[in-house]
Amino acid sequence: xxxxxxxxxxxxxxxxxxxxxxxxxxxxxxxxxxxxxxxxxxxxxxxxxxxxxxxxxxxxxxxxxxxxxxxxxxxxxxxxxxxxxxxxxxxxxxxxxxxxxxxxxxxxxxxxxxxxxxxxxxxxxxxxxxxxxxxxxxxxxxxxxxxxxxxxxxxxxxxxxxxxxxxxxxxxxxxxxxxxxxxxxxxxxxxxxxxxxxxxxxxxxxxxxxxxxxxxxxxxxxx
Amino acid sequence: xxxxxxxxxxxxxxxxxxxxxxxxxxxxxxxxxxxxxxxxxxxxxxxxxxxxxxxxxxxxxxxxxxxxxxxxxxxxxxxxxxxxxxxxxxxxxxxxxxxxxxxxxxxxxxxxxxxxxxxxxxxxxxxxxxxxxxxxxxxxxxxxxxxxxxxxxxxxxxxxxxxxxxxxxxxxxxxxxxxx
Numbered sequence: 001x002x003x004x005x006x007x008x009x010x011x012x013x014x015x016x017x018x019x020x021x022x023x024x025x026x027x028x029x030x031x032x033x034x035x036x037x038x039x040x041x042x043x044x045x046x047x048x049x050x051x052x053x054x055x056x057x058x059x060x061x062x063x064x065x066x067x068x069x070x071x072x073x074x075x076x077x078x079x080x081x082x083x084x085x086x087x088x089x090x091x092x093x094x095x096x097x098x099x100x101x102x103x104x105x106x107x108x109x110x111x112x113x114x115x116x117x118x119x120x121x122x123x124x125x126x127x128x129x130x131x132x133x134x135x136x137x138x139x140x141x142x143x144x145x146x147x148x149x150x151x152x153x154x155x156x157x158x159x160x161x162x163x164x165x166x167x168x169x170x171x172x173x174x175x176x177x178x179x180x181x182x183x184x185x186x187x188x189x190x191x192x193x194x195x196x197x198x199x200x201x202x203x204x205x206x207x208x209x210x211x212x213x214x215x216x217x218x219x220x221x222x223x
Numbered sequence: 224x225x226x227x228x229x230x231x232x233x234x235x236x237x238x239x240x241x242x243x244x245x246x247x248x249x250x251x252x253x254x255x256x257x258x259x260x261x262x263x264x265x266x267x268x269x270x271x272x273x274x275x276x277x278x279x280x281x282x283x284x285x286x287x288x289x290x291x292x293x294x295x296x297x298x299x300x301x302x303x304x305x306x307x308x309x310x311x312x313x314x315x316x317x318x319x320x321x322x323x324x325x326x327x328x329x330x331x332x333x334x335x336x337x338x339x340x341x342x343x344x345x346x347x348x349x350x351x352x353x354x355x356x357x358x359x360x361x362x363x364x365x366x367x368x369x370x371x372x373x374x375x376x377x378x379x380x381x382x383x384x385x386x387x388x389x390x391x392x393x394x395x396x397x398x399x400x401x402x403x
Contacts, residue, residue: 009392009395010360010388013341013360013391013395014360014361014363016337016338016341017254017258017341017345017357017360017361018254018361019254020250020254021250021253021254021257022253023249023250023253024263024267027267027270027271028245028246028249030271031245031270031271031274031275032242032245034271034275035238035241035242035245035274035275035278036238038275038278038279039279040236040238041233041234041278041279041280041281041282042234042282043231043234043235043282044282045282047279047280047282047283157239157242158242159238159239159242
């Protein structure tokens, strides 16, 4: 009923027009991506663009950046001796940075050898140094032609930018490992903006927004 | 958890709380935008714009007002802007293919015909009448809430709703026996 004394035909029309219109998962994903990139609101600030026209961010920002970089161009003229001295300093800095990087890389390889030595399946746990009640779960998706893959799920509030996957160029697989608490976790991949279920995992019965989701159980018990 | 609590959580740095607000209000906002603009593409643009503006301006929200009304205030404006743009493009009302495809049950032919006539009738209303009609009889806002959302006085809104009802009744008379 829209009004206590409204005619029946009006109630019927209201009921008909009140039929739910589906919210597209792709739209929701795009919105949450934009929200994640947007200026974060803070209590007490005066920012208010509810009724303003939005600036044309994509093209304007590119043009502004190009213009700014052009404005920053400066011609520096060096005396020949000063130039030689500057070159020596740059070479010394470069050698130092290279040595530091090599040292860091060697340490990283040593630290990660315990994980990379394993061959986990998607949705299974890795031996890890995670907190006692959490387990490391590896998610992977074969998407050789994708340019961006992220993971959304109940563990990251379905935030499409919070958990990007890294591409393994040798296999075309996208991979990420997360520490998850025990229980049932529903998730999906976002492949170039499209939500896709994990083809190697069970489907969730409670698909949201008409898109298919997958399920992983951590610790062998569902929550 | 109330909308006001979620807003406070967002302002305290919990961005995920905004996701809950989106999930709570997206369906009604989508319905309104679709009915106002007549096609999903324009509606989703208006919705995207509305929710983003709401997020960025969230510190301006005052708890004395229902969050839904505050959100509709933004959405109504965005739909008005989109409608102006659409007029420029001279786009006609389209059936939402996505919604039809995702419907789990094929509606009866009679229901489909009535729905199509309803859509045509809604689309035939003047934009200000359509806006008032949808807010009143579909989204079920009170006249005070409508006044907040639209910036239009209660008396003028009542007049718009009445004219919209009269016109709807006239437009639909040939389809069925509504109003008799």
